[in-house]
Amino acid sequence: MLVEDDPDQLADLSHALKVAEFSVLEASNQDEAITQLKDADLDILVSDIILDGDFDAGFKLANYVREHYAQLPIIFLSERREADDIWQGHQLGAVDYLAKPLHTPLLIQKLHNLLRITQGRKTYQQDFITALVDAQLQIQPNQAQISWRHQPVQLTLTEFEMLNEFARHPADTLISYDALTKATQGVVERNTINTHICRIRQAFRKQDPQFDHIQNVYGRGYKWRP
Incomplete structure (x- = not known):
């Protein structure tokens, strides 16, 4: 529209x-x-x-x-x-x-x-799958939906794609700025990545006020800390 x-x-x-x-x-x-x-x-x-x-x-x-x-x-x-x-x-x-x-x-x-x-x-399977990064995180790729500790977390489509980049790697893997940009087909640019990461954290904290797993790695990107 x-x-x-x-x-x-x-x-x-x-x-x-x-x-x-x-x-x-x-x-x-x-x-x-x-x-x-x-x-x-x-x-x-x-x-x-x-x-x-x-x-x-x-x-x-x-x-x-x-x-x-x-x-x-x-x-x-x-x-x-x-x-x-x-x-x-x-x-x-x-x-x-x-x-x-x-x-x-x-x-x-x-x-x-x-x-x-x-x-x-549309190429992904329909069922929720457990994320590699954390057993408490589940992903339903074809619906762009996620569940954290069995509670739904509402993300936009691009935020989902960014989170999915974390989800498919082991914890403590560096997710670079370039990787997050590529995950969104270049839609999210370098200068707005941090704003989107902040929104992702806020979405998780609505379900889990203590959520603090996505950590900045200064000048390089982010890591999911277990």
Whole structure:
């Protein structure tokens, strides 16, 4: 779904995505997007932040999506370029935040990368499997779901792929920044990895307040400590 309140920008970007062979559902404001979400089976949500004069409408839409469609990837497009805005977007679980004026080929490449992640999950078995890194962590790859100590942990699709990179290695294995970027098909870039790791920790701590297994290795990456 593409959410954009400027009719010219909506038409131009929608056309470019269709030329790139994406199916595009269009919405011009937050309410219209929410209404269509209820009946749609989406792979990705791409949204402006300022919609119909509401400075934070895109963020409000992301909050709704996180509550009702937790694994739907979100990419923000916006003229708001301040560091605090970008940080807030990632805190809401966005996989990317692209500044306007938009370089459309970059968005198209990121969409292709996200779809490769989605399609790749379909090759996995359906049952939960015990993670190599920790017997208390179980993974259901084709549904991008995880369980920690028999309790579900809600992650976005890209956060799941990052966690799965830890899960398939023994504990204390260094998981480099490059490995985490590759695990998400380049969607998560080096400068936002730590924000995503913080969100993963927060998700675990909702079920286990003492969770502290993902540790920084300064300048190199992270390790899962048993």
